[in-house]
Amino acid sequence: MKKEYGQGTGQPDISVNLGGLSMKNPVAVASGTFGYGFEYEDFIDISGIGGVIVKGTTLEPRPGNPPPRIAETPAGMLNAIGLENPGVDVFLNEYLPVLREKGVTVILNIAGNTVEEYARLAAKLKGHPGIAGVELNISCPNVKEGGLQFGTDPVMVKTVVEAIKAECSLPIIPKLSPNVTDIVAIAQAAQEGGADALAMINTLMGMAVDIRTKRPVLGNVFGGLSGPAIKPVALRMIYQVYREIDLPILGGGGIMNFTDALEFILVGASAVSIGTGNFVNPCLADEIVDGLIEYMQENQIAKLTDLVGAAAV
């Protein structure tokens, strides 16, 4: 479908409304891969990024997992960081004011081990301006349900999303775990709980072995696989959810360049996130935005929304 350029500026409209979260462009940087943004300031203007999804934040500080925490794998990497973070109070009082001052679109990623923990964390965000939205990491074990991951059970997903919605008026974006049999059922449960948008996918659980020591490489034994190796899985899951569930999707998993990003948009992502790609190219977010604008101009596409889901048959 061909359209005129928007607003007569010659610039296509690439802004995104992700379930009430407004982004100046569709490219966010993924949680845990960009710190709090400051770490990358030598390389990229962090206020220009569509959304900076900060490191997974918990109610109390966490020390993280014993090393080794990362292992490179074919076209990917495993990580078992263990949610090392200084806790939500440090984030709100020390980091957020600086990010707000810089005009960064901040998306807070939260994690917990009980429904109450998530709810208390969400309640703490009141009275702290500068958070554009909350991404909900549900790939965490629920200690009250025998350590079963929240994100693998529709009932738990609905419960935790509801509990957070009750405490927090910001756009809530549950981040789905790909380590499930029926991703659509999980997405459905998130929607029923009141989710404003969906982020997908988180890492795929994997492991690596050292044949010299005959031991697992990672200190935590298992870790999350990310990078180009998981892209086909991410595309498939986003495609499935886009067709069944009426919520905007923040899509990611192995995006390394603009054409990867376009593939995610075509299968149904309204915006994209870059994770592991930042390690390889810290300017990737900007490059993808430039690539999208150029593509839209060349193909006379006025609004990014015209491309979302175009490949869904």
Add this chain to the structure above:
Amino acid sequence: MSFLAKGRVLKNQQLADDLYELEFLAPQIALKCHPGKFMQIRVSEQDDPLLRRPLSLYDVDVDSGSISLLYKVVGQGTRIMTSFKPDDTIDVMGPLGNGFTMPNYPLNAILVGGGVGIAPLMYLARWLILLDCQVKVLYGANTAGELVASDRFSRLGVELEVATLDGSAGYHGPVTDLLKDQDPHEVDSFYTCGPEMMMAEVAEYVACNYLWGECSLEEHMACGVGACLGCARKLKPADVDYVKICKDGPVFNVQAVEFMMGR
């Protein structure tokens, strides 16, 4: 300040069996270099191998804007690096991390390097000489052929003592044996990089003689800038916090570290 840049390869020379020196032009980065900092090199434009490889600054010439790295071929990434040719453009990021502490006045320093761990000590020696320090380098390797940095040290005008495990050059034995011939009253500071067992002995010498010393550590890295928290290590097992080698280091005070013998 660090940068992402395209470096133009000037040379990529094999110095020994598995040791290479890569020199490239990156003037903007060269201006910000400091001994002990490191570069993250993208070895392939493909997605595999994916991550950048961290390599210490071996030498830097600010006037010409060139940066040298000394690398050992140990796996897929460093093997690909051996195919870099003059005039190739390579994707480099740096300088990263915290380098060695520079003295405020000319002092007597001993640098202890083992194997490819000698790399960051070359650029350090250059700075210390510029600061009018007395610099002695204790340089160990398996064989004479692996002592690839010796000539360059000699040209710098440092005092050099070498040791080889096979006795093919200098002292026959581990380089740390050379410590017992040093007069602790004649030294102010130690700097070391190499196998952790070697650095542990330097640290012990430093502690026993009430001296001061710094070492450079390694850990697998993804981002290199403190964002991913992947390169965590407890400097001592009883420490509560993990340091990030890329951001808090790679240089640390030797007394803060309990070394890992297998490394």
